[in-house]
Amino acid sequence: MSEHTVLKLIKQADQAITNEDFDRLMSFYAEDAVLVVQPGQIARGKAQIRRAFNAIARHFQHRLTVHQGRAHVFEGAGTALVIMETQLFIGDAKTPVTRRATYVFREDPADGWLCTIDNSYGTDLLDAA
Amino acid sequence: MSEHTVLKLIKQADQAITNEDFDRLMSFYAEDAVLVVQPGQIARGKAQIRRAFNAIARHFQHRLTVHQGRAHVFEGAGTALVIMETQLFIGDAKTPVTRRATYVFREDPADGWLCTIDNSYGTDLLDAA
Numbered sequence A, B: 001m002s003e004h005t006v007l008k009l010i011k012q013a014d015q016a017i018t019n020e021d022f023d024r025l026m027s028f029y030a031e032d033a034v035l036v037v038q039p040g041q042i043a044r045g046k047a048q049i050r051r052a053f054n055a056i057a058r059h060f061q062h063r064l065t066v067h068q069g070r071a072h073v074f075e076g077a078g079t080a081l082v083i084m085e086t087q088l089f090i091g092d093a094k095t096p097v098t099r100r101a102t103y104v105f106r107e108d109p110a111d112g113w114l115c116t117i118d119n120s121y122g123t124d125l126l127d128a129a
Helices: A005-018 A022-026 A046-059 A122-128 B005-018 B022-026 B046-059 B122-128
Strands: A029-038 A041-044 A064-076 A079-090 A097-108 A112-119 B029-038 B041-044 B064-076 B079-090 B097-108 B112-119
Touching (some): A005 A022, A005 A097, A005 A112, A029 B064, A041 A046, A064 B029, A064 B122, A079 B097, A097 A122, A097 B097, A122 B079, A122 B097, B005 B097, B005 B112, B041 B046
Parallel strands (some): A029 A112
Antiparallel strands (some): A097 A112, B029 B041, B064 B079, B079 B097
């Protein structure tokens, strides 16, 4: 089975995070998308999401690299749910911090697949509830 | 904060499962929604989803009750991601089987919020990858 389009987009977005190319990164998000910055903190809309990624880059002293691990994609009714291991490599660390992420995409007639909800914490948010 | 509409809909859907009212249950799904029946098995579209719920009801000898535990809802760009403890009470069991589920909804201009992806296994699917 060929790789789902949204997995290719996530790889490109991960590269944009590594390069701190936030103009490019924002092109993967819907205008009123939501990013779970950390448990209890949400960024809503491209302006807030961009500011959050700037803050994340500073927090990791501009040494954050993001890779994909195992993944499943479910597509239904113009939406896609991605269940994925997201690996954060910080600085010179040889082993990543691995999150079990959940991403939602919507297929837009004009713009193709756009990320609408970016929750890298997945169901672990229930621990913080 | 008032409860998000999709949480109310999930409660109504859970009641429909308990009552085995599959006509009503199907009204919560988009026409081409996807249900993760079990790891590696997908039902696509209302006809397949209905057959899957019939099989599930038989499997649990018509003694399945579904309740919500803790939940988070994230809404962005006309979609919603629900992260939820889904509690399955089977027969006379006092303690439920708890899953950490992920549900995707899409807001339809005519029909309101409809479930597009029903994955009660959440990120645990990565264990089966």
